[in-house]
Amino acid sequence: MEERLFWIGLFMGAYAWATRGGRKSGRLGSRAATALWHALFCFLAGFSAALVAVISVESRGRFQSVAVGIMSLRELYYSLAGGLFLAAWGGWSAWRKGRSEEARRVYVAEDLEWADTVFSAVLLASVLMYCVVQAFKIPSGSMRSTLLEGDHLFVNKFIYGVRIPFTHKRVLRLRPIKRGDVIVFPFPDDNPRNLHCGGIQYRKDFIKRVIGLPGDEIKVSAGRVYVNGALLDPEPYTQYLDGFRRQGFASPLSRDEYQGLWESHNLDRTLGDVMRDEFGPVRVPKDSYFMMGDNRDRSCDSRFWGPVPDYLIKGKAWVLYWPPSRMGLVQ
Numbered sequence: 001m002e003e004r005l006f007w008i009g010l011f012m013g014a015y016a017w018a019t020r021g022g023r024k025s026g027r028l029g030s031r032a033a034t035a036l037w038h039a040l041f042c043f044l045a046g047f048s049a050a051l052v053a054v055i056s057v058e059s060r061g062r063f064q065s066v067a068v069g070i071m072s073l074r075e076l077y078y079s080l081a082g083g084l085f086l087a088a089w090g091g092w093s094a095w096r097k098g099r100s101e102e103a104r105r106v107y108v109a110e111d112l113e114w115a116d117t118v119f120s121a122v123l124l125a126s127v128l129m130y131c132v133v134q135a136f137k138i139p140s141g142s143m144r145s146t147l148l149e150g151d152h153l154f155v156n157k158f159i160y161g162v163r164i165p166f167t168h169k170r171v172l173r174l175r176p177i178k179r180g181d182v183i184v185f186p187f188p189d190d191n192p193r194n195l196h197c198g199g200i201q202y203r204k205d206f207i208k209r210v211i212g213l214p215g216d217e218i219k220v221s222a223g224r225v226y227v228n229g230a231l232l233d234p235e236p237y238t239q240y241l242d243g244f245r246r247q248g249f250a251s252p253l254s255r256d257e258y259q260g261l262w263e264s265h266n267l268d269r270t271l272g273d274v275m276r277d278e279f280g281p282v283r284v285p286k287d288s289y290f291m292m293g294d295n296r297d298r299s300c301d302s303r304f305w306g307p308v309p310d311y312l313i314k315g316k317a318w319v320l321y322w323p324p325s326r327m328g329l330v331q
Helices: 002-025 031-062 073-097 101-131 255-263 267-271
Strands: 133-137 152-156 182-186 205-212 217-221 224-227 279-283 288-292 315-322
Touching: 002 031, 002 101, 031 073, 031 101, 073 101, 101 133, 133 315, 205 224, 255 267, 255 279
Parallel strands: none
Antiparallel strands: 133 152, 152 315, 182 205, 182 315, 205 288, 217 224, 217 279
16 A cells, blocks of 8 residues: 555645645636636545545455555546546535635645645655555464454564665665564465466465575475475464375476476466475575465465565564454564
């Protein structure tokens, strides 16, 4: 959402700048100019409010990252509808009440004040969300029992460094990503048509635990995880709902083919979802990580759709703040 908020603030700032210029030049003094200018302000306000509302609903419904990629058609349609409705109402209202010069001056002054307020507040909020902390809600049970459905948490976005916009570089990294960290990241496959784990995961935010670091060899045998040939144990945070009577699967692929399909996020699209209990071995690529959910038998994770590049990582799960009975640091 932070990128959307940034653009909302930027457009409001541009509106405020143009309004000051229009007042100074006298171009906003006429009844028609005031009505049109107020209609433009109402369009920006309606478009922004509808966009934030749609984003909030979609984020709560499916833990979706609405800060990645181009605006969806759903967002665009609802935002345009909201903007055009308010623009029509605002333009008509300003025309009807703007017969006197004083009334027109009040309209322009109030619009300028609101635009300045939104510009400052929204721009600050977008910077805080991008660089410092952001709130998320857990929609599924893939991280049980560490995190439950409906839990609300804050994600620390500066601990791994601040990502420079429009690049894959980070600055001011406080510490490296460690095995066992619970982190949030957008789904790594950027093809919106690809199916993974029985559905389209494109643009969704995932929350998982770091199991493999760059260069690690990861293997899953009978549901147990091995890192560089050694059993990853203890794992007190894990949950296995189906016990340990597992049926093996022999992959028909060579190790190079297996690695290539896994790195390109195509392994489950080739073999199906058979990697839950028998997976790998694979080598985690440079600047990438292997993620798994704590609820191992009910988690759509790196076993199925591949590694997560460092530049996609948004931050570390930090504080669980709702419900009050579960408040505390995320371990």
